[in-house]
Amino acid sequence: MRNIYSFILMICAFLLATSSLINAEAPSQEPTTAANGVSAAVVAPTFPGVSEMVARRANLGNDLANSRSQITELANNSQVRDNLEKVLARQTIVDERLEELGDPTRWSFERLLERKKTLNSQITSLTTIFDNISALLSIVEELRSQWQQRQTFWGEWKTFLSAEQAEFSTKEFDLSVQQCDELLDIINETGNTLISVQQQVLGVQDTNQNSMRQVDNALNILRGQIFKKTARSLFNPGFYQQFTPELYRQFLANLKLVKWHRTRYLNDYWWVTVLQLSVALSLAISLRRRRSEKNDESQWNVLFRHPWATGLFVAFATLSLLYKAPPLSWTLYLLIISVLSASILVAETVPARRHALLVWLLAITYLISMLFQLIGLPLPLYRLYMMLLSLSGVPLLIRLCYHCRMNKDAWQLIVGLRTGIVLLLISLIAQLGGYSTLSSRLIDSSFKTVFVLLMILMVMRLGRGGIDFVVNHPWIIRWQFFRIFGERLGVRINHILKGALLIYATLYMAQIWGGSDSVKSTWLNIKELGFSIGEIQLTLDTLLMVVVVMYLAYTLSWLLRSLFDVEVIGPRYIDSGVRDSIKTLLHYVIISCGVLFTLSAAGVGMQNFAVIAGALGIGIGFGLQNIVNNFLSGLILLFERPVKLGDRIVLDSEWAIVRKIGLRSTVVETYDKAEIIVPNSQLISEKVTNLTLSNSQARVVIDIGVAYGEEMEDILKILTEEALAHPSVRTYPKPSPLFVNFGDSSLDFQLRVWLDNFDHSFQVKSELCVAIYKRFASEEIEIPFPQHDLHIRSLTESLCPQGSSDKEALQPTTAPPETQKNNADHNNGQKE
Numbered sequence: 129m130r131n132i133y134s135f136i137l138m139i140c141a142f143l144l145a146t147s148s149l150i151n152a153e154a155p156s157q158e159p160t161t162a163a164n165g166v167s168a169a170v171v172a173p174t175f176p177g178v179s180e181m182v183a184r185r186a187n188l189g190n191d192l193a194n195s196r197s198q199i200t201e202l203a204n205n206s207q208v209r210d211n212l213e214k215v216l217a218r219q220t221i222v223d224e225r226l227e228e229l230g231d232p233t234r235w236s237f238e239r240l241l242e243r244k245k246t247l248n249s250q251i252t253s254l255t256t257i258f259d260n261i262s263a264l265l266s267i268v269e270e271l272r273s274q275w276q277q278r279q280t281f282w283g284e285w286k287t288f289l290s291a292e293q294a295e296f297s298t299k300e301f302d303l304s305v306q307q308c309d310e311l312l313d314i315i316n317e318t319g320n321t322l323i324s325v326q327q328q329v330l331g332v333q334d335t336n337q338n339s340m341r342q343v344d345n346a347l348n349i350l351r352g353q354i355f356k357k358t359a360r361s362l363f364n365p366g367f368y369q370q371f372t373p374e375l376y377r378q379f380l381a382n383l384k385l386v387k388w389h390r391t392r393y394l395n396d397y398w399w400v401t402v403l404q405l406s407v408a409l410s411l412a413i414s415l416r417r418r419r420s421e422k423n424d425e426s427q428w429n430v431l432f433r434h435p436w437a438t439g440l441f442v443a444f445a446t447l448s449l450l451y452k453a454p455p456l457s458w459t460l461y462l463l464i465i466s467v468l469s470a471s472i473l474v475a476e477t478v479p480a481r482r483h484a485l486l487v488w489l490l491a492i493t494y495l496i497s498m499l500f501q502l503i504g505l506p507l508p509l510y511r512l513y514m515m516l517l518s519l520s521g522v523p524l525l526i527r528l529c530y531h532c533r534m535n536k537d538a539w540q541l542i543v544g545l546r547t548g549i550v551l552l553l554i555s556l557i558a559q560l561g562g563y564s565t566l567s568s569r570l571i572d573s574s575f576k577t578v579f580v581l582l583m584i585l586m587v588m589r590l591g592r593g594g595i596d597f598v599v600n601h602p603w604i605i606r607w608q609f610f611r612i613f614g615e616r617l618g619v620r621i622n623h624i625l626k627g628a629l630l631i632y633a634t635l636y637m638a639q640i641w642g643g644s645d646s647v648k649s650t651w652l653n654i655k656e657l658g659f660s661i662g663e664i665q666l667t668l669d670t671l672l673m674v675v676v677v678m679y680l681a682y683t684l685s686w687l688l689r690s691l692f693d694v695e696v697i698g699p700r701y702i703d704s705g706v707r708d709s710i711k712t713l714l715h716y717v718i719i720s721c722g723v724l725f726t727l728s729a730a731g732v733g734m735q736n737f738a739v740i741a742g743a744l745g746i747g748i749g750f751g752l753q754n755i756v757n758n759f760l761s762g763l764i765l766l767f768e769r770p771v772k773l774g775d776r777i778v779l780d781s782e783w784a785i786v787r788k789i790g791l792r793s794t795v796v797e798t799y800d801k802a803e804i805i806v807p808n809s810q811l812i813s814e815k816v817t818n819l820t821l822s823n824s825q826a827r828v829v830i831d832i833g834v835a836y837g838e839e840m841e842d843i844l845k846i847l848t849e850e851a852l853a854h855p856s857v858r859t860y861p862k863p864s865p866l867f868v869n870f871g872d873s874s875l876d877f878q879l880r881v882w883l884d885n886f887d888h889s890f891q892v893k894s895e896l897c898v899a900i901y902k903r904f905a906s907e908e909i910e911i912p913f914p915q916h917d918l919h920i921r922s923l924t925e926s927l928c929p930q931g932s933s934d935k936e937a938l939q940p941t942t943a944p945p946e947t948q949k950n951n952a953d954h955n956n957g958q959k960e
Contacts, residue, residue, distance in 0.1 A: 175288045178296045185300055188278070192307055195271060196314065202268060203318045208260050212325070214396070215253045219332055221392060222246055226339060228385055232346035237569075237643075238501045240347050242456040244645060247340045249453035254333045261326045268319040272312065279308035351643045353565045359507060361562040362515070370508045382504035388457055400450045404443040412439035430476040431593065441469035442590060445583060456502050463498060467491050467579060470586050482531055483541070487582075489524075493517065494575040501572075511564050514571060518556035525549045548574065573640045580640075584633045591625045592618075609694045616690075620683050627679075631672075674726040681722030685715045708773040709766045712789065754809070755792065761808035762791040771811055771818060776886050778817035779806065819886055825858075826886040828893045832900065833874030835910035840867055840875065846907065847879045850899045856892045858882040873914045 176184070226243070229235060235243070286301040360367040394401065415435035431438045444465045451458070471491040475484035500510060529545040551574050558567035598604060599614040610617070635647045644650040658667035689711045765771060766789065775786045777796065784796035784804060794806045819826065834843055844865045851863035861882050869876040879900075883892055904911060 175285045178289060178294050181296065181300060185304065188282075188304055188307070191278075192311055195275065195311055199268075199271065199311075199314055199318050202264050203321060205260075205264065208257060208264070211253070211260075212257055212329070215250065215257060216332070217392070218253075219250060219336075222250060222339075223335070225387075232342050233349060235346060236501050236504060237347075237350055237572075238498075239456060239504065240343055240350065241645060242453075242459070244340065244343045244347070245453040246455075247336050247343065251333065251336050251340065254329050254336065258326060258329050258333070261322055261329065265319060265322050265326070268315055268322065272315045272319070275308050275312050275315065279305055279312065282308065347643075347645070350565065354569055354643070355563070355566060357562045359511065359562045359564040362511075362560050364562075367508065375506055375508060378506050379503075379509065382506070386457060386503055387455065393455060393458060397451055397454075400447065403450075404447045407447065408436075408439035408443035410439075411442055412436045415439070430473055431590070434472055434476065437469040437472040438590070440465055441473060441586065445470070445587065460498055460502050464495055466583070467495060470579075470582060473586060474582055480535070480537075482528060483537075486528060490575065490578055494579060497572065497575060507564065510568070511559055514555060514564075514567050515559050517571065518552045518559065518567075521552045522549055522556070525552065544578075569643070576640045577637055580633055580636055584629050587629060588626055591629075592622050595621050595625070609691060612694060613690045617687075620686070624679075624683075627676075670729060673729055677726050677729070678719075678722050681718055685718040688714060688718070708789070709769060712766055716791070754807075758792045758808045761812040762789065762794075764812055765789055765794070765808055770821070771816065772821075775821065776819040778819065779804075824884065824886050826883045826889045828881050828883060828889055828896070830879040830881075830893060830896055830900070832877045832879065833871055833911060834877070834904070835912040836875060838875065838909055842907070843867075843875075843877055843909070846903055846909075847877065847900065850896060850903055851879060851881045853899070854881075854892065854896060856883055856885075856888050857896075858884060874912045 229239070229243075232240065232243070282301055282304040286298065286305075289296050360370075412435040415432050415438055418432060444462055448454075448462045448466070451462075454462070468491065471487050475487045478484050478487065497513075500513060505513070525545050525548050529542060529549070532542050532545065551570050555567040555570045558564070558570070595618045599610055599618040604610050605614060632647070635650050638644070638654065639647050639650040642650065644653065655669040656667050658665060658670065660666070692711060692714070693707075771777060771786055771789070771794070773786055773789060777784055777786060779796065782798055782804070784798045786794060787797045787803070788795040790808075792808065794808055794811060796804050796806055798804065832843075832847070844867070847865035848863055851857050851865070852859070857863060858881070863882075864880040866878045866880070867875065868878050879896070881892075881896070883889060901911075
């Protein structure tokens with residue numbers, strides 16, 4: 129054992145010596161302490177000889193130059209410096225603006241949200257700069273550590289050579305140590321500079337955090353005052369005593385605080401404005417060019433009648449999200465363009481002028497309310513405005529609701545008008561009682577909800593039009609897939625667009641009515657809502673993800689199966705049964721992957737599948753035998769394919785066509801267009817006649833009778849000729865005319881022919897029968913009907929006419945042709 133330990137120590141010493149030779153400039157190793165507290169053996173550092181000094185001195189000079197260049201780049205980092213200058217310039221504006229506005233508790237709700245967005249933007253930018261400086265300081269610290277080690281190495285190397293009494297020039301070693309020391313001074317200076325900048329950023333960040341806390345406190349106070357009396361009642365004389373010259377001067381002061389020209393903000397986001405105008409101009413010109421091609425009177429025609437409104441709405445309603453924390457005045461400009469353009473389009477699509485009037489009244493009132501909030505209209509004046517709005521709005525909506533009921537308009541519009549009447553009445557009562565915050569929030573939230581719904585409807589309509597335009601574009605429909613499945617693909621994309629818009633609209637309305645700061649914060653507040661099932665926690669975001677994943681799985685399955693039809697099946701022939709089996713298996717594989725993904729997202733781990741499998745086993749044992757039997761039979765049908773899609777089968781004496789093969793049941797369609805649901809186990813365990821299993825050929829048999837006395841050879845020849853003359857009859861196997869029987873009234877023949885397609889059996893049989901009948905008629909070949917001879921042995925005299933003998937009475941007379949035909953039909957009926 130001692131020999132083994134000695135051998136291990138020798139190997140360690142050899143590895144240490146090798147590593148020191150490879151990296152000779154590494155610092156001498158410090159004594160290490162073992163885990164048990166006993167000091168390990170100290171390995172003496174090894175240094176190169178004097179012969180390597182020149183080469184290492186040259187390498188040191190190159191490394192010094194590279195490090196100085198790197199330090200210079202770190203100290204003069206243009207990206208960090210430019211970002212910091214921009215953020216500090218914006219910070220100056222933010223601080224000045226906060227000082228101008230004064231106490232946040234006196235701000236409106238919209239102004240508080242606008243300031244909070246601005247502060248959040250500043251905090252995010254400063255955090256990014258702080259992190260970038262921290263990364264630079266990490267690099268500086270790494271350089272400091274490396275050059276301290278190299279400085280120590282040169283000093284210890286000199287000491288080592290002196291101890292070895294080697295002849296060398298101490299000047300080179302001293303110069304190397306001095307150069308390392310100078311570089312370390314530069315590194316320390318750079319690090320101190322970056323630390324001072326970081327401290328400056330941290331100080332500005334603290335200021336913003338304090339301002340953010342003040343804004344949050346003001347928002348919380350405002351939210352808490354919704355159901356509280358915050359002002360004098362309108363019946364209180366003190367309310368009217370507020371209308372003094374001081375109130376007017378306050379209004380003018382608030383008006384001066386509005387920054388109508390945001391030059392600095394526009395300098396930062398000029399590219400977004402240019403992009404919006406370019407998109408609006410391009411779309412408007414494109415719609416004007418295509419306006420002459422669209423002469424229909426559908427609702428889509430409004431886009432071509434108002435191309436400029438369409439272009440502005442699309443550009444400003446979608447690209448305005450690129451603005452980061454826009455000022456309230458800039459938000460008002462964007463809102464004016466979006467609301468007015470949307471109102472033009474919506475007013476043109478509504479069926480009646482009163483509906484268009486309602487749209488324009490809502491738009492103008494909403495913009496006026498936003499303007500008053502921007503200005504910071506003093507509370508007494510704003511309360512009067514709310515009162516005027518409620519007093520004028522209630523009778524107007526009542527009259528519109530009456531006309532809508534008389535004209536039997538959509539029930540959604542009538543319900544919306546009645547809801548508006550109720551909200552305006554509540555707002556009026558709240559203002560009269562002094563609940564001004566509640567009244568303002570009701571009116572403001574109602575306007576925003578209406579216009580969010582209108583915006584969503586317009587975006588849905590425009591999105592559907594854009595999708596149809598893309599999938600039907602001549603450049604797109606050159607691909608066969610889009611020619612065949614383009615319309616259905618557009619429908620599925622439109623469903624995804626509608627779902628996303630409805631989710632966003634729901635969150636936005638939750639933000640409006642819940643008083644949240646933004647859609648993002650609203651989602652963060654509600655996404656954890658849910659319930660637990662055992663150890664599984666089902667939250668709102670999990671359920672939403674499950675729905676989205678399953679819909680995407682179904683869409684992906686449809687897309688791959690459609691591509692399989694076009695790209696794989698299209699260029700080559702594949703049996704329909706094989707094709708549908710592959711598509712069905714592909715569908716279930718994708719859906720199974722989607723289910724597994726959703727279960728994993730819902731917190732169902734792989735260890736829980738054993739429990740689920742056990743529960744399924746118990747369920748199968750007690751009551752799911754038939755379901756499992758049908759499921760396994762469906763898999764057998766898909767893989768073994770005894771019955772394929774499109775096969776003609778005989779099931780319970782019923783002729784039918786296989787239309788769908790599922791995992792549980794199969795749908796067959798009879799020739800009467802009736803659909804029968806057949807369990808898969810029945811197709812596997814019972815006898816089923818498949819007329820088209822290996823091929824689609826079919827044999828048609830026609831029974832024919834001719835009168836006695838006709839030439840049999842001529843009959844057989846005629847039957848052969850008529851069979852071969854039909855284009856659907858196969859020449860191999862040849863048509864087979866046969867004489868089969870001496871009938872009671874006819875010579876019985878059969879014509880047997882083969883067809884390529886079973887579907888044509890009844891049609892070909894009918895056509896052959898018609899052709900044979902016409903040929904027999906032209907050849908004067910008689911097709912007899914059954915006849916019976918009646919022999920009378922005796923006849924009483926009372927039945928014979930007077931003056932005639934028995935022989936004359938029994939002499940047959942010729943009946944009229946109609947009577948002969950009726951007798952023949954009667955005899956045929958008796959025979960049958």
